[in-house]
Amino acid sequence: MRRLAALFVVPTLLLAAACGGSNNKGSSSSSASGLPAITAGAKFGTKPTVAKGKGDPPKTLVTATPVEGDGAVVKKSDYITVNYSGQIYASGKVFDNSYDRGAPFSTQIGTSQVIKGWDQALVGKKVGSRVEMTIPPNLAYGSQAQSSIPANSTLVFVVDVVAATQVPTTAKGTVQQQNDASLPKIGTNTDGKAPSLTVPTAKTPPTKLVSNYVIEGNGKTVKSTNTVVVHYVGALWKTGKPFDSSYTKGQPVTFTLNQLSVKGLSQGLVGKKAGSRVLLVIPPSLGFGTTAQTGIPANSTLAFSVDILAVL
Structure with a gap:
């Protein structure tokens, strides 16, 4: 985190x-x-x-x-x-x-x-x-x-x-098919533990933002001005190696979408429902771009599993 x-x-x-x-x-x-x-x-x-x-x-x-x-x-x-x-x-x-x-x-x-x-x-x-x-x-x-x-x-x-x-500990809803072999696969456990996030090997990353339901909840629809509570895991597309996770801290993260500097996170969650687990694949133009971060090389494509626990 x-x-x-x-x-x-x-x-x-x-x-x-x-x-x-x-x-x-x-x-x-x-x-x-x-x-x-x-x-x-x-x-x-x-x-x-x-x-x-x-x-x-x-x-x-x-x-x-x-x-x-x-x-x-x-x-x-x-x-x-x-x-x-x-x-x-x-x-x-x-x-x-x-x-x-x-x-x-x-x-x-x-x-x-x-x-x-x-x-x-x-x-x-x-x-x-x-x-x-x-x-x-x-x-x-x-x-x-x-x-x-x-x-x-x-x-x-x-x-x-x-x-x-009061905020739940995990996404809960309808599990969706993950049939696209070119995209990461995310675990569908609902026990409050971090889901698996597996990035495909030897695949060219998407050039546009991917935002897909893994589990579709039935809560409020997220707006760009909302504050949300999320649990997430983030991994590098190139290596599949996780670079950050809210689960390791033991606490979800709260943020307001229109205040995020990583535009792919905000754009990918808008329109999704609270209670959902979402796969995000964020190209460099909507991530950190040409600026390297600790553990994140410049021009990195990022993959996320995000549980939208609540819309505040």
Whole structure:
């Protein structure tokens, strides 16, 4: 997974690391509690303005729910979709926010995919809630500086929980015929383990993108603007050697299709259904082109098995 990390646009938040209604009667937090006041944008879904902290920052995680949602309760291992703003407690300087990007952010929660303060604060909250949290350094980035975040910083976040989704571990659906001997063959196991990916020997690679169902699911149709959760294996056409796999990390990958730099991945998944396993063969023009990557020579044709586990 690390090798393909450059394919994904990752918010500052992660550099270490079903919609519900909401009650829009926003309320401000008190700085006396260790939560700086929300001075503007108090309603769920609006960009908040938050005062800087007063006095010494709290030594433990402090949270409040100024807007209580009425959606599903967020469970450990759910994939959540949120809008958020983060700033430094002492200075009030905003270091990252999703509101200005015009798109919410999705991640798995409670599984160390984000900073510990988020994992602890958001599990158990309801979809449609606005959560404010003050996070001490030991639950954030600790002694490691991150971009514009100084070492040993206490952080303040306001997070709007837009959705929470439970994601399966594997594709499940109707197995499709794989009769073209000129294309890679992919295993059809549905036990959550990596499927086999066998590239044909002594075959000339396709010059155009190949995107075929191996298992056809019955979930949502993927759009170019969607965020998807996938498991994948990638191999070099020339050698058949795998160069990357999300299975080896033990976690699926979440990304927004229109933010991918490898166009073959985004183009190949658009129009496919959630729950499916898809064979992708990506020519160099839609992959890394003439630029070599670690383990991927320049002008490489790439083969992928991709399980589309969920559309967020």
